[in-house]
Amino acid sequence: MSARALLSPARIAAFATAFAFVVIVFGAFVRLSNAGLSCPDWPTCYGKATWPGHEHEIEHANANFPERPVETHKAWREQVHRMIAGTLGLLVFALALIAAWRRRVLVAMLLIAALAAAIGVFLYIKQEYAASALLSAVAIALPLLAALRLDRAAPWRIAVVTFAVVIFQAMLGMWTVTLLLKPVVVMGHLLGGLLTFSLLGYVALRLGTTQAPTAQQRRLQPMVIVALVLLAVQIALGGWTSANYAALACGADFPKCAGNWWPMTDFREGFVLWRGIGVNYEGGVLDAAARAAIQIAHRIGALVVFGHVLATAVLAWRRGLPRLGALVAALLCTQVALGIANVKLLLPLPVATAHNGIAALLLLSLIALLVRVQAPPAPSPAAASLRQAA
Known part of the structure; x- marks a missing residue:
């Protein structure tokens, strides 16, 4: 080369x-x-x-x-x-x-x-x-x-x-x-x-990418965009969970949280974005109820994302994109498994790090699917003029 x-x-x-x-x-x-x-x-x-x-x-x-x-x-x-x-x-x-x-x-x-x-x-x-x-x-x-x-x-x-x-x-x-x-x-x-x-x-x-999608594949584009938005929100929730040290707010309990399906929560306190300057947040500053609220929100978000992204992967498979559909589904299931393992194993560093990495790869796989159902990029006016002159 x-x-x-x-x-x-x-x-x-x-x-x-x-x-x-x-x-x-x-x-x-x-x-x-x-x-x-x-x-x-x-x-x-x-x-x-x-x-x-x-x-x-x-x-x-x-x-x-x-x-x-x-x-x-x-x-x-x-x-x-x-x-x-x-x-x-x-x-x-x-x-x-x-x-x-x-x-x-x-x-x-x-x-x-x-x-x-x-x-x-x-x-x-x-x-x-x-x-x-x-x-x-x-x-x-x-x-x-x-x-x-x-x-x-x-x-x-x-x-x-x-x-x-x-x-x-x-x-x-x-x-x-x-x-x-x-x-x-x-x-x-x-x-x-x-x-x-x-x-x-x-x-x-x-x-x-130079391959143009079929008409059926192009109709998948809105669903892929929604999947990307939902995943972005879920990643933000995951970041908020990590930043507030709420990953173990439920202990090692799953699917319940601290022995309850709905423990004591404080969503208002848990989702205050700005608390002023001068506070050291290392280790977290929230109480148990606020951290539990963040963890519960992250779990509910995971359920929503799982349902929509899995449906998107199945549709991609059916519309002539089996490899991308299978890749999205595999990464999605791996990510869910890692999330559960984080809780059950009390956040081991390798599993927690992998959870972040697979989230990024899942995001990239959805972007690849979006690119595949879009028309290839049009050439710039200058490039088009050169092509016509040739």
């Missing part, structure tokens, strides 16, 4: 999608192993580009951050996650530049956005929060404007939009640390990672 084929936009997007999956799974591992605050500063870790490892480095770090003694076995996880997330950002930036290539104004907008984001991070470290926020807003807005002005098919515009999402995702990663694991920020960070993964997957699949 030639170097040009290896560096095709579809292959770069596919590689970035795979890399985003690694970031998601490793991020889940970091969060579930309670290492989310193992580096109290950002983007450095105890002031280092890596993390304290030698005895004198640990002593120096403990002196500067007495409220958060160094736990080396956790600190490396958090900092490595930041490093691979940064690498993903560079891949997404490269893909956005490819999408906007030969449009000098748009390329310039993307370069300015990258520079604004970098300066914004530097100012944040210097505690110039207002200036940092302004530059971050500019860095996010410029790729969105560039995508609006790009006269290419939807996958190319989405590639540019993804760069804006990655910049915002970096901000959420920063706020996750500086706002002490605030649940709404932790959940947003999870959703931002999955959105990045989904957009990259959509770009890769759309750029690599």
